């Protein structure tokens with residue numbers, strides 16, 4: 001296909017950067033984008049080596065209303081198109097060329113599996129050698145548990161890592177935190193994730209938003225061990241970030257007791273750092289709101305090159 005015919009079928013639009021904020025604490029950067037009438041956010045995450053990972057939004061807002069999440073409180077506007085997700089990553093790459101972008105995680109605004117086809121398309125473009133050139137294993141899709149889509153994803157055999165944000169092993173507790181848990185029971189989600197891990201020859205990856213007095217108990221560790229007996233489990237534990245103050249972070253003693261309970265049952269875990277809290281960039285804080293940190297005045301991106309007619 002010539003450049004001219006390619007440009008005839010492909011868009012060349014870019015996202016408008018409304019704001020960039022850099023955390024004064026840990027170097028996380030939050031982008032506020034506009035596309036059409038909608039705004040959404042992206043987080044540039046500094047990793048060691050050094051390199052960048054990008055936390056990508058898959059929807060403008062979110063319809064699922066998780067109790068501990070700012071995005072859920074603003075409501076849903078629309079699904080993002082594949083190019084709008086890819087462009088979030090490419091904008092970071094263009095504006096911060098001093099490090100390579102080696103990872104992407106669909107864990108920004110929105111539930112990726114409620115925009116399944118577009119998210120898979122975007123991940124494929126990000127992985128492609130002529131696209132984002134990010135290793136498939138370094139692209140993560142995070143879901144709060146849309147069971148039919150987990151099963152479809154497993155059947156389709158994608159290379160990207162899948163992580164289920166479980167956050168409680170008990171249905172009654174989980175429903176109060178993640179309302180979609182009314183439709184998809186913990187036992188069914190656990191079975192689906194076990195099948196997924198078996199098919200991939202991988203561990204079961206779960207995320208756990210840690211909230212004081214809610215999901216830090218021995219009972220949670222015990223139930224996790226029961227649900228995933230015989231599977232290799234890895235729990236990514238992240239402290240809650242709730243600007244409303246409804247949900248509190250566990251202190252060191254409470255968190256350590258939970259970790260000890262997991263370790264005693266042979267459950268692997270890592271404590272994930274949730275950065276950029278001062279710029280509302282941390283997990284659970286994305287609500288298309290500018291403010292905090294230092295405004296970054298990056299040079300305007302270079303205009304898209306005009307068509308070079310090759311033949």
Ligand code: SF4
Nearest residue numbers: 062065066069072110
């Ligand atoms: S945690 Fe995820 S699924 Fe739940 S409201 Fe927030 S963005 Fe939506």
